[in-house]
Amino acid sequence: MKRIGNILAAVLVLAGPAAAGTAGDGQKPVLELTLEQCQALALTDNTAVMNAGLDVSAAKYRKQEAVAEYFPKVSVNAIAFYAFDPLLELGITDIIGDSDFSQSLNDMLTGLASQYGFSPIYSTLKKGITANVSVMQPVFAGGRIITGNRMARLGVEAATLQEDIQLRTTAEEVESGYWRVVALEDKLACLEEVQVMLDTLYRDALSAADAGLALETDLLQVRLKLNEVKSGKVRLKNGLRLAKMDFLNSIGVQYNPYSTFSRDSIPYIDDIRLVDSLGALESPDRYYRNAEEVAASREETRLLDLSVESKRLEKKMAIGEALPQIAVGASYGYNNVLDKGSMNGLVFGIVQIPITDWGKTARKVQRLDSELQKADNDRLYLQRQIVLQTHKLWMDLTASWEQLQVSMENTDMAETLLAQMRDQYSAGMVPVSELLRVQTDAARAKSDLLDRQIAYRTALAAYLDKIE
DSSP: OHHHHHHHHHHHHHTHHHHHSOTTTTOOOOEEEOHHHHHHHHHHHOHHHHHHHHHHHHHHHHHHHHHGGGSOEEEEEEEEEEOSSOSEEEOHHHHHOSSHHHHHHHHHHHHHHHHHTOOSSEEEOSEEEEEEEEEEEEEESTTHHHHHHHHHHHHHHHHHHHHHHHHHHHHHHHHHHHHHHHHHHHHHHHHHHHHHHHHHHHHHHHHHHHTTSSOHHHHHHHHHHHHHHHHHHHHHHHHHHHHHHHHHHHHTOOOBSOTTSOOTTSOBGGGEEEOOOOOOOOOGGGGOOOHHHHHHHSHHHHHHHHHHHHHHHHHHHHHHTTSOEEEEEEEEEEEESSSOOEEEEEEEEEEEOOOTTHHHHHHHHHHHHHHHHHHHHHHHHHHHHHHHHHHHHHHHHHHHHHHHHHHHHHHHHHHHHHHHHHHHHHTTOSOHHHHHHHHHHHHHHHHHHHHHHHHHHHHHHHHHHHHO
16 A cells, blocks of 8 residues: 555656646746655656566466466367378288288188178278376375475565565665755755855945955955856756756656757756755664664565575475375376277376485485575574674764764854854955955855765665664
8 A cells, every 4th residue: 555655646746747837827847856756756667666576476476386286287188190001900910920820811811802892901090089188186296386385485475575675775765866966956055145145245345446445356356256156056056967867867757958948748957846855853862773673673684584494495395306206187088099989088096206316316405405504604694794784874873963963063163253254354354365265164164064964864764774
C-alpha cells in the first residue's frame, strides 16, 4: 500500500506542470517539487528499483516452479511410422531353422502359395501408430523436491530484502541530490544579497565621491568586488543548472534546458523549484540507537543468514543425488502396430539407485562443506562490519553536528562584525577596503554554514536510513 501511495503521488507530480502554468495566461510553466514527491518519482522511474521488483517477481515464479515438482507429471505421447519395406518378415526356415525338412516344407508351401494365391512369407510392421497418456508421480527423490522448495522460498525472501535495500538506497540518493540542489540555490540567494548590498554601497560611494568625501579608488574597489560577485553568480547559476539536470534525470522528470525554446508541456529548467527547506536541525542525541541492535535488524544481516542457509540446502540437494529415487506411474492408450488396433493400459513402478555417482557426490558434498564454512565465516565478518558501519555513521553524524555548531557561531560573529563595520564606514572611521573584506568573510561564513547544514542533513539521512 505504501508503494501504491508513492506511485499515486508521482502521478500527481507529473501532472503538476500542466496545473502550475496555464497556456492561456502567458506564464511559463512552473513545477514545484518536494522531497517526498521526488522520492516517489524515483521509485517509479529508477532502473535499479524496477529491476529489483522484477527480481522479486522472478523469484516468486521460481517458487511456483518448485511447487509443481510435488504434482504428477502427465504427458501425451504419439508415434506413427511407415516403412518402405516391412520391418519383420518370417518364413518357414526362419521359424524351424534351415534343414532338409524345412527346405522341403518351404518348397511345398511355395507351390501351394502360387496355386492358391497367398504369400509363403509372413510380413508385418510396414506401418503403425500408437498413442497413450501417461502419469508419473515421484514418491521419493532423495529429498530434493522438499529442499528445492525451501531454496525457492529463501530466494523470494532474499529478493524481497534486496528490493527493500534498493528502495532505501534510492531514497537516500534522492535526498542527497535534493539537498545538494537546495544548497546551491541558497548560495545563489546569498550572492544576490551581497550584490544588493554592494549596489547600495556603490551608490553611496559614488555620492560621496561627487561630494568630495570619498576617493575614486574606493569606487574602483567596490566596482571590482561587484563584478567579482556577478561573475560568481554566473558560475554558480551554471553549476546549479547542471546539478538540477542531473537530479531531475535521476527521478525521471522532463525539463527544457533552453529558455529560447518554449514548450508548454515541459518547464524550463530555471522554472523548476525544489521547495523544501532545511528547517530546524535537531541534535543527533535524539536519534541514537545501539549499534548491535541496529545491525541485528538490518536487511543485510538477514541476507547473510540466508546465504548460509542456502549453502546448507545446496548440500542437502547434493546428498539427495546419491539416494534412491522412487516413482510410480500409469499409461493408457491406443496401439495399432501389428495390423490390429486395440486399447490397453498398464501401471508401473520405477526404482533408480545411482551407484557409480557416489564417489562424485561425496567429493561434491566435501566441496559444499568448504563453501558452507566460508559462507559462515563471511557472515560473522560482515556482521561485525555492519556494526562498525553503524558506529562510523554515528561518529560522522556527531562530528557533522559539532562542525555545524562552530559554523553557526562563526556566521553569527561575522554578521555582528559586518554590522559594526558598516556603522564605522558610515562614520568614516574605516576605509571601504576593510568593509569589503569583512563582507567577503561574512559571505564565506554563510556559505560554509550552508555546506555544514547540508552535510549534517545528509549524514542524518544516512544514519536514519540504517536504523529505521
